Amino acid sequence: MSTSDSKSYHHGDLRQALLETTRQMIAEEGVEGVTMRGLAQRIGVSRTAPYRHFENKAALLAAVAQEGFEELIKHLRCARTADPTLSPIIRFEKMGMSYVQFAIAQPTAYRLMYGADAVRAEDHPEVREVVRRTLDELIEMIQECKAAGFLKTYHPRDVGMTVWSACHGLSLLLIDQHLQIDNVDQLIERVTRIVRVGLEGER
Amino acid sequence: MSTSDSKSYHHGDLRQALLETTRQMIAEEGVEGVTMRGLAQRIGVSRTAPYRHFENKAALLAAVAQEGFEELIKHLRCARTADPTLSPIIRFEKMGMSYVQFAIAQPTAYRLMYGADAVRAEDHPEVREVVRRTLDELIEMIQECKAAGFLKTYHPRDVGMTVWSACHGLSLLLIDQHLQIDNVDQLIERVTRIVRVGLEGER
C-alpha cells in the first residue's frame, strides 16, 4: 500500500532509480555518456519507460542538476555556520574553499549543474531557483560580515557576485585541467585569500 | 595555379569554408546546432567531404576554439598595451573588463572555447597551448605591476589564476544569465574594481 511495496510488474520507484543511475553514469563517464536508451537498459526497463517520469532527457538532467545545487547549498551553509566564533571574513573564506572543493570532488556533476551540455537554466525554473538560492547563501554571509563591521562601502550583491565568479571560474579551470599545479588545496587557499584580503583591506 | 583558382570540381578552400561556416552556425544556434551533415549541406558539398580536412567533428571544433583563443589573446594584449601612461594596475583592471566583454560579445563561441560541450582540451594540444598563452598574457601584465612596485608579496601565477578565475566565472555566469542585472557594464566594472582594490591594497 505504501510506495515501496511492489517489485513485480511496475518497477517500484523508477523515478528514483532514474535519478540515481543518471548520477552514477555521469560520475563514471560524464554527461555525454548518459543516453536514455542506455539508462533504461541498465535499470532493466524498456526504452520508453523513462518518459513516464520525465518529459524528456533535458528534464531528467535538469532534475539531477537541481539536486546537485541542493547539495552545494547544504555544503555552503555548513561552512558558514560551522564555527560562529570565527571572524565572519574567515568563515567567508572557508565558504569559498568549501565551494571549490565541492565542485572538484564531483567534476562531471558540477559541469552538468551549470548546464554546459544539456541543461539550459533558462528553460528550467526549478534550476533557476536553486541557482538563485546559491547566490543568496553567499550574500547572507556578506550580511554577517557587514554586521561585524566589514565591507562597509561595498554592495552585498556585488561582493557576492565577485566571490561567486571567482569560485565558479576557479572550479571550472581546475575541472578542465587548465591549471597545471601540484598542490590544488594550496592554490584554492591562495586564491581565496587574495580575495579575502582584498575585501578585508577595505574595512 | 594559386590556391584560389578553382571553383569547379574542387571547392577551392573547403577547409576555410568549414571553419567560417562552423563559426556562423555556432553564433546562430549554439554549438549543439552544429552537425557535420548540416554543415556540409550548407556549404553545398557532400556529407563526407569535411572529413578530408578534419579527422572528426571534435577536431573541427577544436580548430574553431583555437582561433577563438587567438582572438581573445589579441584583445587582451591590446588592452594591456593601449595606453602605457596609465598605472599598470589600472591597465590590469581594463584587461579584466576587456576579457569579460569579449566573452559576452560572443557567448556561444566562448562556451565552445572552454570545451563545455565537445572540445576536451586534454585531447587537443593546440588548444592547451593557446589556453596557456592566455594565462601568460595575464601574468605578463602582473610582472609589469610588480616592476612598478605593486603586488610585492604575491606570486604572479597566483594573482594571474585569481584574476583569470574571476573573469572566467563572471563571463560564464553572465552568458548563462544567472545574474539578473540591468547594467552589465557597471557590474563588470564593480567586480574588477573589487579585485583591483584588493590587489592594490597589498602594496
Place this chain on the structure above:
DNA sequence: ACCTGAACACCGTTCAAGT
C-alpha cells in the same frame, strides 16, 4: 587528390498496443 552514395551503428522520441 578530392568528392560521392550507400551503408552501419548509434541517438531521442512517439505511438498504437499490451497487462
Place this chain on the structure above:
DNA sequence: ACCTGAACACCGTTCAAGT
C-alpha cells in the same frame, strides 16, 4: 497506471567507387 515493440527522423563516421 504503467510498460512494451516497432517505427521515425535524426546523428557521426566509414568505405568502395567515381572523376
